[in-house]
Amino acid sequence: MRTFFQQDGSNEIDEYTDVSYQPVNAPLVLAQGGNLMDHLTRWQPLQFEDAFSQTGQPLDFNTQIFIGSHWGSVWPFAIELPISESEYQNIHLSAFISGEVDKAFKDAFVEVIAMGAQLDPDDAPMVDMAPSNQGNHSLGAQDGKGYDINPSTSEPYLPQWINHADYARVIAEYWADGPDSETPPGHWNVIANEVVDHPEFERKFMGKGESLSPLEWDVRMYFLLNGAVHDAAVAAWGLKRQFDTSRPVSVIRHMGQLGQCSDPSLGSYHPLGLPLVEGLIMLVTEETVVAGGAHAHLGASSIGQVAVRAWRAQAMEKDSKPSGVDWILAQNWMPYQQATFVTPAFAGFVSGHSAFSRAAAEILTRITGSEFFPGGLIEHPIEPGWLEFEQGPSQPMVLQWATYFDAADEAGKSRLYGGIHIPADDFAGRKVGAYCGQAVWDLGLNYVDGSLTSNRLPIKLVTKGDNLFEVHWPQRRGLFYGVGRSSSLKISDSMDSLVNFYRAKDKQGFWTFRVEPEVEEKGFLYVIEALNDGLFPKSD
Known part of the structure; x- marks a missing residue:
């Protein structure tokens, strides 16, 4: 098994390295402030003073590697590859990303700035985040209005009023799954375990029939769930490599340093600068830096530069006051993340969190027979002091989700509050994850019910000329195949005449052979498919 998967494209033998990729942009040196990129739409590595890995380990280098x-x-379990330039499994990628620095591109990063400007608990409204008011979104959108009743209790969901900045900061950290965590796929395994531990949960496959034993349920659940997040990783990272898109910290700093693009008659105009938005993105002027002015704390040296309302990223100790939000120079903008991490070390489009989460939600919905969590609700209480990046939340609160899809959508949205992704990354990632989850479910059922090898394989015979022939058939990676010719249809005769047997690495199998008409009798071609190599003869 280990030898087989050393050939799966992950390059395990060389510690999963890839020397074929080189970034087109020089690193963003975080300690210096500001940023200028050669290619604004393409990914840029970050350079730290002290860098840590996704699992929280100190790194012996301080510049990110993709x-x-x-x-x-990497070999997927169920999904189809490769990905075209504009479409992936009926997902119109061009609707999410154009590769051009156009109005849609700029607006996306303005939205990230706006969401980061909502992280001050002292200046935030109370919002009702109960399932009666949130969730129930269509796929690839944030358009839901919640649910009228809990289907499990037939009662309305109770209101859940939360300080909006607390909510935004909490979900940014709850779903971060960054340094020193179980990572997003592991997080969804934790959620699956919580579902099984719920007092109202029954181990009925697809919500029907007799309850399964704990072992049988676990085998099916972990097999399908982790097959889905595996394929989500293959699909999402294939898109990340193909589109190689930039992250908010790179783009916002770059555009902010260039200037503003709204009014050529004003100072610091640049067509690739940030759009001016009243109360959010402004030009620092002599009037705004005077005592009592919005930008007084920025000083006269900032006149002519672009300022944004943003998380200040100053007070990182848990026992200190939250950083809050204030005017800062756009070229110094930082996402709501730890200073030793800032942004993941890979391109933005599509969001891995969104793809992983939706793929997992598709599996949990199907295997339990309901999109709703057991009891129609799952809750996670959060106490003051829970946050890691800074002090908070300011008061006790509870995260609530009615359905697996609601939890998955919140995971994707959290990356915008965290300053990691733009909306296009999130929405496209949700669609990619849905495709992966559905594909794994459809194939995985064949493993679960034993029907995987029960159907006849369609065999195609191709004439190559000069008495040379080639036989083709579809196959599944990991299964075993034997191929040969025989004058008899008896299984025993067929097995004795096998001329080739192997474990499949590709989706198409073929075998080339020659026929000597004057010597050989008429016979049969056959391909045998099996879950293991026990059917096949062993060589001495």
Whole structure:
């Protein structure tokens, strides 16, 4: 098994490295502030003073390397590859990303700035985040209005009023799954375990029939769930490598340093600068830096530069006051993340969190027979002091989700509050994840019910000329295949005449052979498919 998977495209033998990828932009040196990129739409590595890995380990280098840049070439379980330039399994990628620095591109990063400007608990409204008011979104959108009743209790969901900045900061950290965590796929395994531990949960496959034993349920659940997040990783990282898109910290700093693009008659105009938005993105002027002015704390040296309302990223100690939000120079903008991490070391489009989460939600919905969590609700209480990045939340609160899809959508949205992704990354990632989850479910059922090898394989015979022939058939990676010719249809005769047997690495199998008409009798071609190699003769 280990030898087989050393050939799966992950390059395990060389510690999963990929020397074929080189970034087109020089690193963003975080300690210096500001940023200028050669290619604004393309990914840029970050350079730290002290850098840590996704699992929280100190790194012996301080400039990011694109993690998993080759992962789109890893063998998937169920999905179809490769990905075209504009479409992937009826997902119109061009609707999410154009590769041009156009109005849609700029607006996306303005939205990230706007969401980061909502992280001050002292200046935030109370919002009702109960399932009666949130969730129930269509796929690839944030358009839901919640649910009228809990289907499990037939009662309305109770209101859940939360300080909006607390909510935004909490979900940014709850779903971060960054340094020193179980990572997003592991997080969804934790959620699956919580579902099984719920007092109202029954181990009925697809919500029907007799309850399964704990072992049988676990085998099916972990097999299908982790097959889905595996394929989500292959699909998402294939797109990340193909589109190689930039992250908010790079783009916002770059555009902010260039200036503003709204009014050529004003100072610091640049067509690739940030759009001016009243109360959010402004030009620092002599009037705004005077005592009592909005930008007084920025000083006269900032006149003519672009300022944004943003998380200040100053007070990182848990026992200190939250950083809050204030005017800062756009060229110094930082996402709501730890200073030793800032942004993941790979391209933005599509969001891995969104793809992983939706793929997992598709499996949990199907295997339990309901899109709703047991009891129609799952809750996670959060106490003051829970946050890691800074002090908070300011008061006790509870995260609530009615359905697996609601939880998955919140995971995707959290990356915008965290300053990691733009909306296009999130929405496209949700669609990619849905496709992966559905594909794994459809194939995985054949493993679960034993029907995987029960159907006849369609065999195609191709004439190559000069008495040379080639036989083709579809196959599944990991299964075993034997092929040969025989004058008899008896299984025993067929097995004795096998001329080739192997474990499949590709989706198409073929075998080339020659026929000598004057010597050989008429016979049969056959291909045998099996879950293991026990059917096949062993060589001495």
